[in-house]
Amino acid sequence: MDDLTDLAAYAQTVARRARGASRVLATATGDQKIDWLRRVSELIRTRGPALMEANGRDIARAPEFQLNAASVDRLRLDERRLTALAEGVDAVAHLPDPIGEILDSNMRPNGLLVTRVCVPLGVIFFIYESRPSVTIDSAALCVKSGNAVILRGGKEAFDSNRALYQLLRESLDDTGLPGDAVQLVETTDRAAVGYFLRCGHDIDVAIPRGGKSLIERVTSEAQMPVIKHFDGVCHVYVDRFADLDMAEDIVVNGKCQRPGVCNATESLLVHGDVADAFLPRIGSALRERGVELRCCAKSRPLLPVSELATEADFRTEYLDLKLSIKVVDSLEDAIAHINEFGSHHTDAIVTRDSMSSDRFAQRVDSAAVHLNASTRFNDGGEYGLGAEIGISTDKFHARGPCGLRELTSYKYVVRGQGQTRD
Amino acid sequence: MDDLTDLAAYAQTVARRARGASRVLATATGDQKIDWLRRVSELIRTRGPALMEANGRDIARAPEFQLNAASVDRLRLDERRLTALAEGVDAVAHLPDPIGEILDSNMRPNGLLVTRVCVPLGVIFFIYESRPSVTIDSAALCVKSGNAVILRGGKEAFDSNRALYQLLRESLDDTGLPGDAVQLVETTDRAAVGYFLRCGHDIDVAIPRGGKSLIERVTSEAQMPVIKHFDGVCHVYVDRFADLDMAEDIVVNGKCQRPGVCNATESLLVHGDVADAFLPRIGSALRERGVELRCCAKSRPLLPVSELATEADFRTEYLDLKLSIKVVDSLEDAIAHINEFGSHHTDAIVTRDSMSSDRFAQRVDSAAVHLNASTRFNDGGEYGLGAEIGISTDKFHARGPCGLRELTSYKYVVRGQGQTRD
Numbered sequence: 001m002d003d004l005t006d007l008a009a010y011a012q013t014v015a016r017r018a019r020g021a022s023r024v025l026a027t028a029t030g031d032q033k034i035d036w037l038r039r040v041s042e043l044i045r046t047r048g049p050a051l052m053e054a055n056g057r058d059i060a061r062a063p064e065f066q067l068n069a070a071s072v073d074r075l076r077l078d079e080r081r082l083t084a085l086a087e088g089v090d091a092v093a094h095l096p097d098p099i100g101e102i103l104d105s106n107m108r109p110n111g112l113l114v115t116r117v118c119v120p121l122g123v124i125f126f127i128y129e130s131r132p133s134v135t136i137d138s139a140a141l142c143v144k145s146g147n148a149v150i151l152r153g154g155k156e157a158f159d160s161n162r163a164l165y166q167l168l169r170e171s172l173d174d175t176g177l178p179g180d181a182v183q184l185v186e187t188t189d190r191a192a193v194g195y196f197l198r199c200g201h202d203i204d205v206a207i208p209r210g211g212k213s214l215i216e217r218v219t220s221e222a223q224m225p226v227i228k229h230f231d232g233v234c235h236v237y238v239d240r241f242a243d244l245d246m247a248e249d250i251v252v253n254g255k256c257q258r259p260g261v262c263n264a265t266e267s268l269l270v271h272g273d274v275a276d277a278f279l280p281r282i283g284s285a286l287r288e289r290g291v292e293l294r295c296c297a298k299s300r301p302l303l304p305v306s307e308l309a310t311e312a313d314f315r316t317e318y319l320d321l322k323l324s325i326k327v328v329d330s331l332e333d334a335i336a337h338i339n340e341f342g343s344h345h346t347d348a349i350v351t352r353d354s355m356s357s358d359r360f361a362q363r364v365d366s367a368a369v370h371l372n373a374s375t376r377f378n379d380g381g382e383y384g385l386g387a388e389i390g391i392s393t394d395k396f397h398a399r400g401p402c403g404l405r406e407l408t409s410y411k412y413v414v415r416g417q418g419q420t421r422d
Numbered sequence: 423m424d425d426l427t428d429l430a431a432y433a434q435t436v437a438r439r440a441r442g443a444s445r446v447l448a449t450a451t452g453d454q455k456i457d458w459l460r461r462v463s464e465l466i467r468t469r470g471p472a473l474m475e476a477n478g479r480d481i482a483r484a485p486e487f488q489l490n491a492a493s494v495d496r497l498r499l500d501e502r503r504l505t506a507l508a509e510g511v512d513a514v515a516h517l518p519d520p521i522g523e524i525l526d527s528n529m530r531p532n533g534l535l536v537t538r539v540c541v542p543l544g545v546i547f548f549i550y551e552s553r554p555s556v557t558i559d560s561a562a563l564c565v566k567s568g569n570a571v572i573l574r575g576g577k578e579a580f581d582s583n584r585a586l587y588q589l590l591r592e593s594l595d596d597t598g599l600p601g602d603a604v605q606l607v608e609t610t611d612r613a614a615v616g617y618f619l620r621c622g623h624d625i626d627v628a629i630p631r632g633g634k635s636l637i638e639r640v641t642s643e644a645q646m647p648v649i650k651h652f653d654g655v656c657h658v659y660v661d662r663f664a665d666l667d668m669a670e671d672i673v674v675n676g677k678c679q680r681p682g683v684c685n686a687t688e689s690l691l692v693h694g695d696v697a698d699a700f701l702p703r704i705g706s707a708l709r710e711r712g713v714e715l716r717c718c719a720k721s722r723p724l725l726p727v728s729e730l731a732t733e734a735d736f737r738t739e740y741l742d743l744k745l746s747i748k749v750v751d752s753l754e755d756a757i758a759h760i761n762e763f764g765s766h767h768t769d770a771i772v773t774r775d776s777m778s779s780d781r782f783a784q785r786v787d788s789a790a791v792h793l794n795a796s797t798r799f800n801d802g803g804e805y806g807l808g809a810e811i812g813i814s815t816d817k818f819h820a821r822g823p824c825g826l827r828e829l830t831s832y833k834y835v836v837r838g839q840g841q842t843r844d
Contacts, residue, residue, distance in 0.1 A: 205818060225647060225818040362522075365833075370838065373534055373841045377841065397647075412822045413793070415793045421796050421804070
């Protein structure tokens with residue numbers, strides 16, 4: 001157990017150990033990492049009772065943190081969830097290993113073979129507030145991509161995270177990978193995060209996953225690059241050339257299938273030419289499902305039982321059964337509204353017109369643009385990345401779902417036969 | 423002319439204009455950008471006298487800035503250099519346009535076609551202290567990759583930069599691209615840089631190119647990501663399986679061909695088994711060329727007319743005819759020394775043994791690892807990138823030479839036929 005009385009020294013020690021482990025891990029073979037992942041999966045399957053006992057202590061403490069019923073449910077580890085967790089680790093084991101892949105190459109006229117080779121980022125500081133299962137998922141992705149990781153979980157899941165962490169460490173020891181490839185910050189003191197964010201020499205990237213205030217804090221304090229995941233103010237635009245049945249399905253799915261997540265639809269834009277035909281039917285479909293509507297002045301007369309939207313509504317990620325609605329005069333107006341009021345996360349168009357969809361795809365400045373598909377599909381699994389550590393709203397380094405590839409960098413390896421430069 | 427009395431407002435105005443221009447530029451066709459580049463090249467070729475006159479004013483002012491002869495030479499624009507500059511712009515025009523390229527795609531089982539499409543980063547703030555030609559080179563690369571750019575040149579080249587900037591703007595007007603695609607910071611006040619670095623909302627990336635203090639300042643103040651270019655403490659390691667003739671060529675070339683640049687060799691590591699055979703000959707080859715040697719205790723007896731190296735020597739980017747030399751006991755020691763004392767820029771091994779070169783390539787944690795080739799080859803042109811805006815010593819987003827591709831991001835464009843998520 002490390003000395004936690006001097007948090008600055010503690011953070012530096014942990015970060016330095018991670019750097020050392022990362023150098024070993026960068027050269028681990030794919031098989032070594034697969035062995036580790038299989039051992040993790042095996043231990044999750046066989047340690048159910050102990051894990052659930054630790055989790056029970058967190059559940060018992062939940063009232064101290066004023067967790068509501070939904071949050072307590074998210075915190076809970078039961079047999080079904082542990083099985084799903086082990087299956088997730090197996091799935092990561094099966095993903096292709098990105099490290100060492102030659103991304104591209106260039107044979108130069110002088111005989112130099114210039115190759116760009118995929119390498120790990122190095123050391124990742126991952127800060128999360130979510131379910132304890134994220135402890136396993138994130139460690140699996142980081143180590144599979146050759147990175148050492150420092151995990152900082154939420155205080156609500158402290159005992160669960162520690163129990164899962166013990167299992168990760170034990171698996172590292174069992175399979176010969178460096179133990180410090182995965183480290184858990186062993187204190188819930190908020191100040192500790194700040195000290196880690198100052199370890200720019202030994203931590204290559206910080207990834208915060210949680211509420212807006214966490215992400216803002218990390219962004220302002222971090223001395224290393226940050227992969228940010230801000231709001232998802234996601235739009236569906238129903239074009240005048242839309243198939244209105246399809247539009248209804250996509251809007252209802254985007255809003256109602258899982259309203260509390262970042263890729264849920266928060267705002268509906270409808271072309272004026274189809275407003276009369278579309279708004280009454282989508283209004284009743286949404287009201288049937290208990291969705292509260294906040295409408296612009298043009299759409300409100302077509303939508304009984306709705307409120308007038310404020311400008312703030314159009315910038316709000318409700319994460320709830322609420323939807324803002326606006327009638328626009330043109331495709332261009334829809335694009336301009338999305339670029340101005342949206343959060344550059346996921347925006348969809350429904351249209352049969354290829355000129356409209358091409359223009360929308362090109363001009364909407366978002367991580368994901370969906371043509372005739374629900375916003376809910378922006379997800380590493382749905383995109384075929386296998387698994388994700390988060391969804392980036394940045395443009396730099398990684399955009400959209402972050403899987404194994406987004407946790408890597410590259411180096412140039414140049415093969416010569418004695419070439420010198422003139 | 424903008425009001426320069428309120429620098430904060432000025433920076434915000436310039437950044438907001440750049441953001442607007444970037445939205446237009448992102449959808450410009452390849453032909454539009456080529457037309458602009460051709461016009462720029464044409465004007466450089468025809469405006470020689472006016473450009474040289476403006477440059478003459480900077481040259482005349484050089485003594486005020488205590489520029490040495492080499493710096494004054496770097497500042498000078500003559501006919502030969504203007505021709506080379508125009509040719510460089512033509513070369514950028516000929517490079518493949520990265521924007522819109524589908525980087526990869528994935529047909530999902532549910533029929534969604536997930537594509538990852540190359541897009542510009544958006545707005546680039548480029549801060550440089552170097553030659554006025556960089557004004558043209560950087561604008562050409564930024565606009566070709568669909569980005570708006572805000573240029574901040576050095577005070578020593580103020581008049582030259584303004585003259586070149588007028589030509590860039592005129593070319594934008596002539597060819598129908600938004601004029602604010604390229605803007606020059608019209609003041610040499612150092613405080614202005616700070617205000618631009620706070621425009622995180624409208625500037626997507628800052629790229630400082632210059633001395634260490636500039637880069638450190640930008641890194642600490644920037645609210646947006648930074649592509650950094652720190653020191654090049656570049657090594658050549660002569661393995662015990664090296665061809666010593668080749669080793670001599672590579673060391674002499676790396677050190678002497680152009681000592682003042684970041685990819686020049688600064689430190690020589692020699693395996694103990696070949697120290698007796700190699701050090702006396704490389705010592706005399708280097709001394710003939712006026713290179714001053716700073717040696718470890720083991721190498722010094724083999725190298726008359728040399729000084730004992732301090733630990734600081736092994737961390738120093740001399741940018742001069744000086745070389746630090748150390749004898750190592752093994753390949754592993756060489757790798758450990760490079761990872762500890764180097765700057766992760768460019769490091770080379772000379773060896774005939776494929777096990778040694780593979781291990782060196784894998785374990786040296788540098789942007790570029792050269793096997794049997796001079797460190798001097800780390801360069802966008804030599805690597806086949808066409809041109810570069812700088813060489814990144816970061817691992818995040820871009821590593822090594824930064825050409826057009828490194829000035830881009832991507833978005834996911836997902837094509838469906840009405841899919842909704844279960």
